[in-house]
Amino acid sequence: MPDSWLGWALPAALAIRLGSAAVALAFARRAGVGRDIALAGSALASLVTGGLAASVLATGQGPSGTLLRHAASGLAVGFSVDRLSAWFLLVLAVLAIPVAVYSRAYLGHGASAGRSGFVGVGLCALVGAVELVFVADGVIGFLFAWELMTLVTTALVATEHERPQPRRAALLYLGLSHLATGCLIAGFLLLARRSASLAFAQLLAGDLLPPGPERSGVFLLFLAGFGVKAGMIPLHVWLPEAHPAAPTAVSALMSAVLIKTGIYGLYRVCAFGLGVPSLSWGVLILLCGAASAILGVLYALMQHDIKRLLAYHSIENVGIILLGLGAGMMALSAGRGELAALGIAASLFHVLNHALFKGLLFLGAGGVVMATGTRNIEHMGGLIRAMPWTALFFLVGAASISALPPLNGFASEWLLFQAFLYGFQVSQEALVRFLFPVAGALLALTSALAAACFVKAFGITFLALPRSEAARAAHESPWSMLAPQAALAAACVALGLAPGLALRVLGPVTGSLPGVTPPPGLVLGAFVIAPPEHFDHLVPPLVALALLVGLAAAFALARVAGRAVRLAPTWGCGGELDARTEYTATAFSKPLMLIFAAVYRPTRKVETVGEAHFPTEVKYEAEIEPTFERYLYAPLARAVMNAASRMKVIQAGSLHAYLAYVIALVLGLVLLLWWRG
Amino acid sequence: MNLVDSFGLGLLQAAVLLALAPLLRGTIKKLKAAFQNRQGPPLLQGYYDLAKLLGKEPVRSDVSSWVFVAGPRVYFATAVAATTLVPVIVAGAPLEEAGGILVLVGLLALGRFFLAAAALDTGSPFGGMGSSREMAVSALAEPALMLGLFTVALWGGSLNLGDLVRTTAARGLSAHPSDLLAAAALFIVLIAEAGRVPVDNPATHLELTMIHEAMVLEYSGADLALVEWASALKELLFMTVLVNLFLPLGLATGVGAAALAIATGLYLAKLFLLSVGVTLVEVTNAKLRLFRVPELMSASLGLAFLALALRFL
Numbered sequence: 007m008p009d010s011w012l013g014w015a016l017p018a019a020l021a022i023r024l025g026s027a028a029v030a031l032a033f034a035r036r037a038g039v040g041r042d043i044a045l046a047g048s049a050l051a052s053l054v055t056g057g058l059a060a061s062v063l064a065t066g067q068g069p070s071g072t073l074l075r076h077a078a079s080g081l082a083v084g085f086s087v088d089r090l091s092a093w094f095l096l097v098l099a100v101l102a103i104p105v106a107v108y109s110r111a112y113l114g115h116g117a118s119a120g121r122s123g124f125v126g127v128g129l130c131a132l133v134g135a136v137e138l139v140f141v142a143d144g145v146i147g148f149l150f151a152w153e154l155m156t157l158v159t160t161a162l163v164a165t166e167h168e169r170p171q172p173r174r175a176a177l178l179y180l181g182l183s184h185l186a187t188g189c190l191i192a193g194f195l196l197l198a199r200r201s202a203s204l205a206f207a208q209l210l211a212g213d214l215l216p217p218g219p220e221r222s223g224v225f226l227l228f229l230a231g232f233g234v235k236a237g238m239i240p241l242h243v244w245l246p247e248a249h250p251a252a253p254t255a256v257s258a259l260m261s262a263v264l265i266k267t268g269i270y271g272l273y274r275v276c277a278f279g280l281g282v283p284s285l286s287w288g289v290l291i292l293l294c295g296a297a298s299a300i301l302g303v304l305y306a307l308m309q310h311d312i313k314r315l316l317a318y319h320s321i322e323n324v325g326i327i328l329l330g331l332g333a334g335m336m337a338l339s340a341g342r343g344e345l346a347a348l349g350i351a352a353s354l355f356h357v358l359n360h361a362l363f364k365g366l367l368f369l370g371a372g373g374v375v376m377a378t379g380t381r382n383i384e385h386m387g388g389l390i391r392a393m394p395w396t397a398l399f400f401l402v403g404a405a406s407i408s409a410l411p412p413l414n415g416f417a418s419e420w421l422l423f424q425a426f427l428y429g430f431q432v433s434q435e436a437l438v439r440f441l442f443p444v445a446g447a448l449l450a451l452t453s454a455l456a457a458a459c460f461v462k463a464f465g466i467t468f469l470a471l472p473r474s475e476a477a478r479a480a481h482e483s484p485w486s487m488l489a490p491q492a493a494l495a496a497a498c499v500a501l502g503l504a505p506g507l508a509l510r511v512l513g514p515v516t517g518s519l520p521g522v523t524p525p526p527g528l529v530l531g532a533f534v535i536a537p538p539e540h541f542d543h544l545v546p547p548l549v550a551l552a553l554l555v556g557l558a559a560a561f562a563l564a565r566v567a568g569r570a571v572r573l574a575p576t577w578g579c580g581g582e583l584d585a586r587t588e589y590t591a592t593a594f595s596k597p598l599m600l601i602f603a604a605v606y607r608p609t610r611k612v613e614t615v616g617e618a619h620f621p622t623e624v625k626y627e628a629e630i631e632p633t634f635e636r637y638l639y640a641p642l643a644r645a646v647m648n649a650a651s652r653m654k655v656i657q658a659g660s661l662h663a664y665l666a667y668v669i670a671l672v673l674g675l676v677l678l679l680w681w682r683g
Numbered sequence: 684m685n686l687v688d689s690f691g692l693g694l695l696q697a698a699v700l701l702a703l704a705p706l707l708r709g710t711i712k713k714l715k716a717a718f719q720n721r722q723g724p725p726l727l728q729g730y731y732d733l734a735k736l737l738g739k740e741p742v743r744s745d746v747s748s749w750v751f752v753a754g755p756r757v758y759f760a761t762a763v764a765a766t767t768l769v770p771v772i773v774a775g776a777p778l779e780e781a782g783g784i785l786v787l788v789g790l791l792a793l794g795r796f797f798l799a800a801a802a803l804d805t806g807s808p809f810g811g812m813g814s815s816r817e818m819a820v821s822a823l824a825e826p827a828l829m830l831g832l833f834t835v836a837l838w839g840g841s842l843n844l845g846d847l848v849r850t851t852a853a854r855g856l857s858a859h860p861s862d863l864l865a866a867a868a869l870f871i872v873l874i875a876e877a878g879r880v881p882v883d884n885p886a887t888h889l890e891l892t893m894i895h896e897a898m899v900l901e902y903s904g905a906d907l908a909l910v911e912w913a914s915a916l917k918e919l920l921f922m923t924v925l926v927n928l929f930l931p932l933g934l935a936t937g938v939g940a941a942a943l944a945i946a947t948g949l950y951l952a953k954l955f956l957l958s959v960g961v962t963l964v965e966v967t968n969a970k971l972r973l974f975r976v977p978e979l980m981s982a983s984l985g986l987a988f989l990a991l992a993l994r995f996l
Binding site for chain 2: 409451471545572594601
């Protein structure tokens with residue numbers, strides 16, 4: 007019975023996760039066994055989830071049911087998988103399986119191997135919580151899963167809690183996440199006032215609030231709440247701290263899947279749960295997306311910690327995803343269903359693509375960090391000889407995130423350009439006609455800067471001479487870590503060559519959203535994308551074939567010339583060529599730092615020791631101003647601390663005083679009730 | 684037209700443009716010399732250089748990896764693939780089914796990405812310097828290029844170069860201020876992408892000023908020949924796009940011998956005119972300081988934006 011299989015798939019997946027986590031905890035003393043059980047359970051459950059998602063996407067038949075019922079209060083936590091949920095579940099499964107395979111070798115290595123059992127359990131629980139977020143059919147289940155996700159993530163970020171940086175990152179994440187959850191609870195409560203039920207089917211039907219300031223207020227609350235989790239600028243400050251602090255396998259999952267819960271929330275509630283969006287909502291999301299994309303990549307350029315660099319690129323890519331959603335919402339507000347479908351398909355396609363290439367890049371970075379023991383790319387270099395496969399896979403991911411054809415990043419950004427330009431073509435509103443081309447130009451700048459950043463990240467990490475002893479002694483990751491990277495790299499290439507594979511599935515997904523009408527003939531077969539009215543089209547295999555022919559010609563030319571290659575040392579400008587004379591990552595990004603000095607506001611400190619003209623030692627320090635942290639969050643934090651210290655007056659620490667407060671509160675409430683009658 | 688024919692035509696077009704590209708560089712050099720009252724190198728010097736380089740023994744750094752070898756080859760391949768997307772003498776590109784403006788720009792970015800990564804592979808500080816500067820300048824040129832092309836594309840109603848040229852050819856020559864501004868914006872991008880004065884100087888090897896030349900400093904023999912040839916092809920490609928978008932006169936719509944002959948003649952004449960323009964800019968300007976280049980690029984972006992605004996707002 008396929009129906010019953012579907013109905014049971016999700017509870018089964020959750021049960022496997024729960025069960026394997028419990029068994030693994032029982033083996034907590036033997037970290038290796040516990041870890042393996044938890045990861046195997048996670049992979050198996052993700053396989054089930056992936057099967058469920060694929061089935062829902064193929065047939066449109068979404069199962070729903072109850073996970074838990076509390077008889078006394080009548081409270082029930084249920085799930086319901088529609089096409090949108092299934093798309094996000096697919097992204098989750100596609101990432102969670104390789105990450106689980108990778109983690110087995112990765113977590114068992116290094117200083118925190120002793121607690122790898124707990125990390126494995128955490129990973130398993132995190133995937134389960136995210137899964138529950140994607141399928142929850144009511145407020146209670148959703149918020150429960152949301153909080154579980156936050157807490158597990160906090161614990162995972164604090165894995166290496168002996169060091170201050172992860173502790174700080176975990177606290178920052180916890181604080182901001184709870185601020186976000188507060189916003190969500192407030193939003194849901196405002197909605198619930200108008201509804202008899204807490205089930206999403208009624209709450210997010212879109213007819214509760216008429217257009218007006220109240221509806222916009224609720225929208226803003228949800229935007230803030232989900233924006234924090236998505237890492238949208240200016241709510242992003244936790245992300246570049248938390249992603250690098252967690253074990254790399256967890257970072258991959260956080261970047262590829264966890265921040266997508268914020269995107270999912272924006273889709274489920276902000277875009278399609280509050281009725282037809284107003285134009286201003288779309289504009290706001292578009293602007294936030296543009297700011298995240300451009301600032302994300304600009305900050306990424308200045309990072310030399312490879313995981314921080316990748317974390318800032320997550321902000322950039324969330325920006326790109328939001329650009330598509332914003333364009334789609336602007337089109338929805340004008341009632342242009344076909345245009346909305348373009349923007350939303352581009353956005354959802356990029357959700358998958360970002361998960362693939364960013365997961366790939368993080369897994370590669372994990373291997374590099376494991377091999378060299380450092381996250382600073384200035385201490386790497388030359389790793390392509392010791393780690394040829396990691397280098398190759400990282401290069402695929404780097405080209406893909408830089409939106410280079412014929413890889414998947416190019417395909418989704420291509421579609422986003424179509425949304426902007428075709429949108430410009432068919433819209434009349436002055437605001438749209440102004441914003442869309444500007445957003446297009448910004449997108450072009452973003453991808454060009456991303457290319458610059460990944461030339462740096464790849465070149466400094468993998469090419470030329472090793473810059474440290476650790477880099478010299480590096481060795482390739484084991485096959486169990488390389489195979490997941492190979493699978494993800496293959497997926498990047500496959501979706502780049504055949505974007506139709508994903509877009510054909512996405513057509514019905516966008517079509518299931520209210521107000522969106524996918525244009526017929528957008529996807530012809532697996533290989534052709536063509537927006538309406540012959541506006542443009544893309545056939546990636548032809549591009550790839552032309553490239554191959556060119557490549558063959560180049561090799562043939564060099565071969566016909568036929569002279570044997572001679573190897574010689576690089577000329578070191580008269581001196582000895584060693585790691586110290588190589589171009590550094592700092593130097594590489596310096597021109598862009600000076601060009602965008604208005605954004606970075608760099609400061610430098612040069613100290614010389616010894617005589618003025620013949621110093622014995624020169625110390626150079628450069629840093630860029632953390633604008634958001636310093637001017638937005640620092641005053642906020644100070645204000646909170648001030649308020650807290652004022653409140654100390656009533657927190658005397660004496661039991662009598664507290665009892666008095668309780669009595670006063672109860673009395674007050676009774677009086678209030680009596681007075682209200 | 685079936686796919687095999689398109690591919691054949693694309694190959695033919697790529698081969699012809701490859702054959703033509705060194706001549707274009709020779710012409711510009713000769714013109715420059717003429718403006719400066721010099722004799723200049725022979726017109727065919729570019730071919731002699733390529734032949735000589737191809738016959739030379741390539742020397743590679745012993746610290747470099749396969750990326751160093753792949754750099755020039757991918758660069759060359761992207762330039763060749765990009766030519767198949769561009770209409771030259773017929774109102775249509777051989778491989779226009781594959782994609783339009785976005786694919787063209789993406790392909791050139793792919794080549795640049797590989798060449799810039801390869802430049803970091805030898806450990807020489809020059810390579811890093813060139814790579815860093817090239818990526819910075821091209822990152823700034825990219826939005827101007829896109830916006831300039833978008834302006835034309837939106838007016839023509841398609842992002843496909845073949846469709847676009849057919850529309851503009853049917854409309855005839857236009858002197859709308861928007862077209863003039865967009866052409867000016869794209870001309871600046873052409874200067875930057877071709878590495879010409881005032882953005883870069885292809886004739887010097889001075890470490891303080893080099894951009895592109897520093898990036899390819901470590902190449903020799905056939906590797907260098909591929910880079911040089913692809914760069915020449917890329918320049919020809921940009922100039923072809925520019926003349927065919929803004930001066931779409933005489934593009935053949937059929938395959939009659941007479942029409943093709945006229946189209947070829949006109950195409951060469953337009954190219955020559957544009958070369959004179961490029962040369963004039965080269966001889967009348969000094970190279971800009973690296974950190975003044977962003978101003979030029981933002982001027983280009985501003986022009987493109989004005990072009991868009993004039994046409995549509």
